[in-house]
Amino acid sequence: MPNPTASLLPPPPWPARDAAHLLVSSRQMAGLEEQIFASGLPVEALMEKAALAVGRRLLEQHGGLLRQCGALVLVGPGHNGGDGLVIARELHLAGVATAIWSPFERHKPLTAAHLRHCLWLGIPRLQRPPDANGPELWIDALLGIGQERSAGDAIESLLAERQRERPQRLVAVDVPTGLCADSGLPTGNQPACADTTYCIGLLKQGLIQDPALAWVGRLERIELGLPATLLQTLPADQPLALGAEDLATAPRPQPAPQAAKYGRGRLLVLAGSEAYRGAAQLALLGASASGCGSLRAGLPQAVAAGLWVVQPHVVVAANLGRNGQGGLDLAELDLEALGLVAPARSSAGSQRLDALLLGPGIGPGTGPAAAAAAPGGGERQAGEARTWTALQQFPGLLVLDADGLNRLAAGGGAGGADAALHWLQRRAGATWLTPHAGEFTRLFPDLADLPPPEAARSAAQRSGAAVLLKGARSVVAAPDGRSWQLLRASPAAARAGLGDVLAGYAAGRGALALAAGWSADGSLLAAAALDHAEAGLAAIGEQGAGGATPMAVAHALAQIDPDQPRESAIPRPFE
Numbered sequence: 001m002p003n004p005t006a007s008l009l010p011p012p013p014w015p016a017r018d019a020a021h022l023l024v025s026s027r028q029m030a031g032l033e034e035q036i037f038a039s040g041l042p043v044e045a046l047m048e049k050a051a052l053a054v055g056r057r058l059l060e061q062h063g064g065l066l067r068q069c070g071a072l073v074l075v076g077p078g079h080n081g082g083d084g085l086v087i088a089r090e091l092h093l094a095g096v097a098t099a100i101w102s103p104f105e106r107h108k109p110l111t112a113a114h115l116r117h118c119l120w121l122g123i124p125r126l127q128r129p130p131d132a133n134g135p136e137l138w139i140d141a142l143l144g145i146g147q148e149r150s151a152g153d154a155i156e157s158l159l160a161e162r163q164r165e166r167p168q169r170l171v172a173v174d175v176p177t178g179l180c181a182d183s184g185l186p187t188g189n190q191p192a193c194a195d196t197t198y199c200i201g202l203l204k205q206g207l208i209q210d211p212a213l214a215w216v217g218r219l220e221r222i223e224l225g226l227p228a229t230l231l232q233t234l235p236a237d238q239p240l241a242l243g244a245e246d247l248a249t250a251p252r253p254q255p256a257p258q259a260a261k262y263g264r265g266r267l268l269v270l271a272g273s274e275a276y277r278g279a280a281q282l283a284l285l286g287a288s289a290s291g292c293g294s295l296r297a298g299l300p301q302a303v304a305a306g307l308w309v310v311q312p313h314v315v316v317a318a319n320l321g322r323n324g325q326g327g328l329d330l331a332e333l334d335l336e337a338l339g340l341v342a343p344a345r346s347s348a349g350s351q352r353l354d355a356l357l358l359g360p361g362i363g364p365g366t367g368p369a370a371a372a373a374a375p376g377g378g379e380r381q382a383g384e385a386r387t388w389t390a391l392q393q394f395p396g397l398l399v400l401d402a403d404g405l406n407r408l409a410a411g412g413g414a415g416g417a418d419a420a421l422h423w424l425q426r427r428a429g430a431t432w433l434t435p436h437a438g439e440f441t442r443l444f445p446d447l448a449d450l451p452p453p454e455a456a457r458s459a460a461q462r463s464g465a466a467v468l469l470k471g472a473r474s475v476v477a478a479p480d481g482r483s484w485q486l487l488r489a490s491p492a493a494a495r496a497g498l499g500d501v502l503a504g505y506a507a508g509r510g511a512l513a514l515a516a517g518w519s520a521d522g523s524l525l526a527a528a529a530l531d532h533a534e535a536g537l538a539a540i541g542e543q544g545a546g547g548a549t550p551m552a553v554a555h556a557l558a559q560i561d562p563d564q565p566r567e568s569a570i571p572r573p574f575e
Helices: 026-038 043-069 079-093 109-121 153-165 210-216 244-249 277-289 368-373 379-393 403-408 413-425 437-443 452-463 498-515 522-543 550-558
Strands: 071-075 098-101 137-141 170-173 196-200 218-222 240-242 266-270 294-300 315-320 355-358 397-401 431-434 466-469 475-477 483-486
Touching: 026 043, 043 079, 043 109, 043 137, 043 170, 043 196, 043 218, 071 079, 079 098, 079 109, 079 137, 079 170, 153 170, 240 522, 244 522, 266 277, 266 498, 277 294, 277 498, 277 550, 355 498, 368 379, 368 413, 397 403, 397 498, 403 413, 403 437, 413 437, 413 452, 431 452, 431 498, 431 522, 437 452, 437 466, 452 466, 452 475, 452 483, 466 522, 475 522, 483 522, 498 522, 498 550, 522 550
Parallel strands: 071 098, 071 137, 137 170, 170 196, 196 218, 240 483, 266 294, 266 355, 294 315, 355 397, 397 431, 431 466
Antiparallel strands: 466 475, 475 483
């Protein structure tokens, strides 16, 4: 079957490759600063610029608390401590009762100079560890980026006690003490637990990783005005962060004004089983929210029989039974009627598909490797093998989710994973994978222990598929090395069924893109993930934390207005 997607155009680059989106390692950030200093800008000037900006944000956001209860600045020996001392100076000059605590005898020369000036101004320096139950706002400027070792038992114990006694009364400058800015993992036993982390210049990649979220709190980037020419020295495939403000510029394919339903994307959804009937309904709700024009489904008999009552716009293209393991029987698919293989002769029942979603709730079954390994396994085994061959040769977009991924990896251990990789590498059309951590491990066992951004990127490059690795801050990676990571989502939206909605929505957006003449670029999958996360926040904002049901999120997806980014539904503790 010829590939009709070969001449499709990629969507416009997204988002902008600027300071608001670039995610960097601590080494990269240090390298950029060295280039700035080598150009002639004094270190003192950059420190003043960064710390003054943090000080202004502290007064804007927490001015009432600061004036009522004061501030304590925890000062380290390096330039992060210097930032803290400039902040202490400015708060003191603004009339805030400010004190300094630095448990270090020696400081870098610039930090030592700022310390002398603060003492000259009359800012008190505590000679013993502070009271962890003190009402003042603690400002953590102890260690900053580049942390690799524990902060020490004494500091860790103090930070742990502070969190117990006064939660949400500490903010961090650049990076919370005790947290690796690259991995997001603690460097010891107890990092500082920040209400807000003021990340200076560019976002450090570790601060948005799942293990870091409990320590970072609200993440706010402090603008340094880094020149565009400097940012261009970073690699072309530098990871990019996605936030609510990127909804307005996200790639959204627009079909021709005269396009009828088939010109707005044709999607086939294979979902559900006797045990997971709701998964099919939820995937179809997500697909419907995408705006896809023609939506067809292969469903278990129990769902197909009553679908017309709740989703009458969906055409039941296949009414499927159970396989020997209780899952959806893919051997029963009429591949010609569904448009998955070219018919022997012209058939009015066959239709070209733009995209196909396989997996939500289909339950256990045979993957391509197992189906092909036993040619004498009977008619059902042969039917499953034909189906997987047709899926491999399908020239449109194939989205594999949940049990679709598990079946692909069926066979167990490295053998199943190797066969799955071999199958993906030979796919005729674009492929999107949407695994959670467990499904990812079954497909790519040797990548499972890597940090999610690195794992997703390696999997995409190895398989030739775009990969959405789901988590608290989901990562999307394209086969060409580009990657994106969400900046925010709500834990209240982490519940059963949300992945089914996401898979259906992403597949529908992909079908729309192909119908509009775009390729199924990985950025479209990233945009779908962003839409889904923001829809969860919208549902919570409208109905409370318990309101982020899969149905509510699908409803919010259908109402996304890219011109009006949604505010976070997460309350601010100091407001």
